[in-house]
Amino acid sequence: MSTAIVWFRRDLRLVDNPALSAACARHDHILPLYIHAPHEEGDWAPGAASRWWLHHSLAALQQQLREHGVELHLREGDSLSTLHGLVAQAGASAVYWNRLYEPAATARDTAVKTALREQGVGAHSFNASLWSEPWQLANGQGEPYRVFTPFWRNLRARLDDADPLPAPPALRAVAISGGMPLDALSLLPRIRWDGGLAEAWRPGEAGAQELLEIFADDSLADYAIARDLPARHGTSRLSPHLHFGEISVRQIQHQLAARRGPDIEPYLRELGWREFAQHLLYHFPGTPTANFNPQFDRFRWAPDDAALLLRWRRGRTGIPMVDAGMRELWHTGWMHNRVRMIVASFLCKNLRQHWHHGARWFWDTLVDADLANNTLGWQWVAGSGADAAPYFRVFNPVTQALKFDPEGRYLRRWLPELADAPTRLLHEPWKDPALLRRSGYSAPMVDLQHSRGVALASYQSMRET
DNA sequence: TGAAATGTTGGGGCG
DNA sequence: ACGCCCCAACATTTC
Numbered sequence: 001m002s003t004a005i006v007w008f009r010r011d012l013r014l015v016d017n018p019a020l021s022a023a024c025a026r027h028d029h030i031l032p033l034y035i036h037a038p039h040e041e042g043d044w045a046p047g048a049a050s051r052w053w054l055h056h057s058l059a060a061l062q063q064q065l066r067e068h069g070v071e072l073h074l075r076e077g078d079s080l081s082t083l084h085g086l087v088a089q090a091g092a093s094a095v096y097w098n099r100l101y102e103p104a105a106t107a108r109d110t111a112v113k114t115a116l117r118e119q120g121v122g123a124h125s126f127n128a129s130l131w132s133e134p135w136q137l138a139n140g141q142g143e144p145y146r147v148f149t150p151f152w153r154n155l156r157a158r159l160d161d162a163d164p165l166p167a168p169p170a171l172r173a174v175a176i177s178g179g180m181p182l183d184a185l186s187l188l189p190r191i192r193w194d195g196g197l198a199e200a201w202r203p204g205e206a207g208a209q210e211l212l213e214i215f216a217d218d219s220l221a222d223y224a225i226a227r228d229l230p231a232r233h234g235t236s237r238l239s240p241h242l243h244f245g246e247i248s249v250r251q252i253q254h255q256l257a258a259r260r261g262p263d264i265e266p267y268l269r270e271l272g273w274r275e276f277a278q279h280l281l282y283h284f285p286g287t288p289t290a291n292f293n294p295q296f297d298r299f300r301w302a303p304d305d306a307a308l309l310l311r312w313r314r315g316r317t318g319i320p321m322v323d324a325g326m327r328e329l330w331h332t333g334w335m336h337n338r339v340r341m342i343v344a345s346f347l348c349k350n351l352r353q354h355w356h357h358g359a360r361w362f363w364d365t366l367v368d369a370d371l372a373n374n375t376l377g378w379q380w381v382a383g384s385g386a387d388a389a390p391y392f393r394v395f396n397p398v399t400q401a402l403k404f405d406p407e408g409r410y411l412r413r414w415l416p417e418l419a420d421a422p423t424r425l426l427h428e429p430w431k432d433p434a435l436l437r438r439s440g441y442s443a444p445m446v447d448l449q450h451s452r453g454v455a456l457a458s459y460q461s462m463r464e465t
Numbered sequence: 466t467g468a469a470a471t472g473t474t475g476g477g478g479c480g
Numbered sequence: 481a482c483g484c485c486c487c488a489a490c491a492t493t494t495c
Contacts (some may be wrong), residue, residue, distance in 0.1 A: 392495045
């Protein structure tokens, strides 16, 4: 008779869960465990929107496990000492988990693994979230990739359609006292601002499968075009589910390939960007705060301006596409990717505020906040990242809105005060001062042409010094 | 996974 | 018929 602890972290699913499957295959009994330890995530403890998601995802996992007759054991505190205590209490001989790749998590997990083994306890970690481990891919010089396309070429060639692991056939649990109720983790906001999130999302493994099917049925066929239209649900919206490991890229690939439907390469390529972000963060762990390209250490950002940042965060910049995106984010915990690029470009170029401010706000408000993706995204827009957009690529939010939301459906949805404006004015409401007065919509906080020029000039001066 | 300025082409109106 | 001009459409270059 042997018992293993299955230490859940961001792998909140039963299907294609290698740690869970291995523990069930090798041991008679398991203890499914989640330890709430935000202090172990360095400067990047989960933000408010992520905690909301985590609460509901844990609730979903708890429910699934109960249907298998097993209770998810919840704890709070230091991971290593909690594991030590539970190993003794449950008489466990090993701990199983799936890997994380953020700097703070890898450091902790390495220490945990060493300490457990010194005590004679088995410690087994698995890859549940990536196609390929970050240390398995290198370029011709044996160095980590810094450019996406060759990275993807290499990775894509390695992918197979192997069946994901099924859920373990039978779970036998040990009963342990001392677990906490989920509510005691205090993950939900005290002020109930989460109504919009609850309307938009269904956290958990079942919700992820549901979204994948909707995506495959409705959007995959014209993904290449529809993914750029923010008024449509043309993207998979699986990002928060992927972040919490409610579904894996291997499952997604396998299920989409099995349908033998439309070409899935453009979508797989986007999942490739996720993998590239994890790869970069693993090899360049300083980049959540440090510029990947050190030339940008000399860039002259505008001084931090709290009033400016507040208007950006609240969606009161007076630029319709920017405000629509920021309000979608606040209301639903998510923003369409096309719009993320636009609001980020506006913050970094037109307002010339440091990309750190944007990264922090997204970290707190996105349900899919992910350190690797967030870092790559912001450094990409700022121009300081690996394989980033050149700095002189400045998005014009009006042009982008005309191109990707020509009828203004997205703008009207998130800017109700402008909903009955004619489309021409909806895109440029400042052209009718009477409309601004009537609607109460702000005048633009900056002149797009002028601020673009200033941004380009400051980029030039960085390159010359 | 840009935008804007500049350059080129070609159709049509017109003397 | 022809050259000239205008200008939209597209292509190229620059930031």
